Amino acid sequence: MRRPLMAGNWKMNKTISESVSFVRMLKAAVSGVKDIGIIICPTFISTNAVYGEVKDSNISVGAQNLFWEEKGAFTGEVSAAMLRDAGCSYVLIGHSERRQYFGETNEIINKKIKAALSNGIVPVLCVGESLKEREENSTFEIIENQLKESLSGFSQEDASKLVVAYEPVWAIGTGKTAAPQQAQEVHAFIRRIYSEMYNNIIADKVRIIYGGSVKPDNVSELMKQSDIDGGLVGGASLELESFVKLITYSRS
Numbered sequence: 296m297r298r299p300l301m302a303g304n305w306k307m308n309k310t311i312s313e314s315v316s317f318v319r320m321l322k323a324a325v326s327g328v329k330d331i332g333i334i335i336c337p338t339f340i341s342t343n344a345v346y347g348e349v350k351d352s353n354i355s356v357g358a359q360n361l362f363w364e365e366k367g368a369f370t371g372e373v374s375a376a377m378l379r380d381a382g383c384s385y386v387l388i389g390h391s392e393r394r395q396y397f398g399e400t401n402e403i404i405n406k407k408i409k410a411a412l413s414n415g416i417v418p419v420l421c422v423g424e425s426l427k428e429r430e431e432n433s434t435f436e437i438i439e440n441q442l443k444e445s446l447s448g449f450s451q452e453d454a455s456k457l458v459v460a461y462e463p464v465w466a467i468g469t470g471k472t473a474a475p476q477q478a479q480e481v482h483a484f485i486r487r488i489y490s491e492m493y494n495n496i497i498a499d500k501v502r503i504i505y506g507g508s509v510k511p512d513n514v515s516e517l518m519k520q521s522d523i524d525g526g527l528v529g530g531a532s533l534e535l536e537s538f539v540k541l542i543t544y545s546r547s
């Protein structure tokens with residue numbers, strides 16, 4: 296039985312004080328929730344303050360990125376050990392905005408996953424096809440390639456620690472959600488690739504969450520799909536009311 300996850304990716308939004316006041320209200324609103332993991336990914340500079348607010352609660356903190364080296368002359372970068380120290384237990388790796396605007400390749404993503412795992416942080420590996428790739432019918436090829444290259448060299452034990460996020464690029468921040476069956480098809484495919492690369496037990500265990508315009512009015516249908524284990528949410532995680540609705544979808 297996979298425990299579902301609902302992760303909010305705040306991207307470059309909210310100051311430190313806005314982040315802290317949001318999680319203070321979130322903590323009160325979801326204090327009784329036990330059946331779903333809740334993650335907030337604020338900006339780097341807010342992670343520690345957010346952690347201070349949620350450390351004894353059912354909310355975990357994630358980062359949106361990391362750099363793979365431990366320390367040194369890498370101006371502007373933040374290491375996995377620093378994130379761990381700031382209270383992060385998850386980190387998004389290979390988000391499509393990082394791939395698109397910052398040139399992240401599967402090779403870079405591979406190094407980042409390694410750094411996260413060596414510091415006890417759960418990597419949330421983001422994969423997904425662009426609209427052009429979907430229209431060219433290369434979705435499955437793209438996803439397979441992203442998984443195989445990003446996970447190259449990892450043991451079964453490493454692979455079992457990851458969360459995978461399927462985020463069709465054309466659905467991120469556009470208001471266009473993949474149809475639940477369309478998302479399920481790719482999630483099932485990701486699980487199949489995982490089982491080919493590792494084994495059935497690990498494939499069955501790995502959580503595969505969906506991202507791309509998840510909103511209160513589409514979350515239930517998405518979450519009914521057998522291979523969708525949660526959501527990675529941008530826009531709808533910035534408002535308390537909508538994020539709480541996503542977390543409590545099964546009770547609404």
Ligand code: PEP
Nearest residue numbers: 467468506507508529530
């Ligand atoms: C995201 O940033 O990962 C995302 C899915 O954004 P949105 O929910 O706004 O589409």
